[in-house]
Amino acid sequence: MAPETIRLAVLGAVRYGKFVVIxxxxxxxxxxxxxTKFKGVQTGLLDSIVTKGLLKDEKYLSLVRPSDGEEYSxxxxxxxxxxxxxxxxxxxxxxxxxxxxEMFYVIRVQPTDPGTSF
Numbered sequence: 001m002a003p004e005t006i007r008l009a010v011l012g013a014v015r016y017g018k019f020v021v022i023x024x025x026x027x028x029x030x031x032x033x034x035x036t037k038f039k040g041v042q043t044g045l046l047d048s049i050v051t052k053g054l055l056k057d058e059k060y061l062s063l064v065r066p067s068d069g070e071e072y073s074x075x076x077x078x079x080x081x082x083x084x085x086x087x088x089x090x091x092x093x094x095x096x097x098x099x100x101x102e103m104f105y106v107i108r109v110q111p112t113d114p115g116t117s118f
Contacts, residue, residue: 003040007063010041010049014060015077017084020049026092031100049087050103 013020024030038046042062048054060082064072089104 001037003037006037007041008068010045010054011060011063011068011072014054014063014082014085015072017081019086019088021088021090024089024091024093024096028093028097030091031097052085055082055085 010020012018022034024034027033035046038049045054048059054060058074058077060077061074064074070076089100091100
């Protein structure tokens with residue numbers, strides 16, 4: 001995914017109080033690739049999303065570019081919406097990296113039919 005696409009996805013999620021969703025699929029070490037991609041946007045961006053530090057002191061404004069237009073101006077990024085911003089990480093792995101499990105609140109989904117996969 002291109003850095004500009006990531007930047008706009010994060011900025012849009014912050015503006016509208018939505019979630020950034022990262023799908024790690026069933027790839028064992030996909031998290032390191034995600035970290036690299038987010039680093040291409042801004043150093044420390046992924047960590048600041050995970051910790052919600054991106055919302056402190058309007059740090060998300062560092063993602064705004066003049067070319068983004070009025071839609072992403074400081075006046076349009078209202079705290080009533082931005083505080084709802086969040087992150088969801090999905091994986092198809094039965095046993096994800098223990099480091100990831102420690103970073104997030106984990107919800108495991110079990111298929112009702114043993115022959116069914118997600």
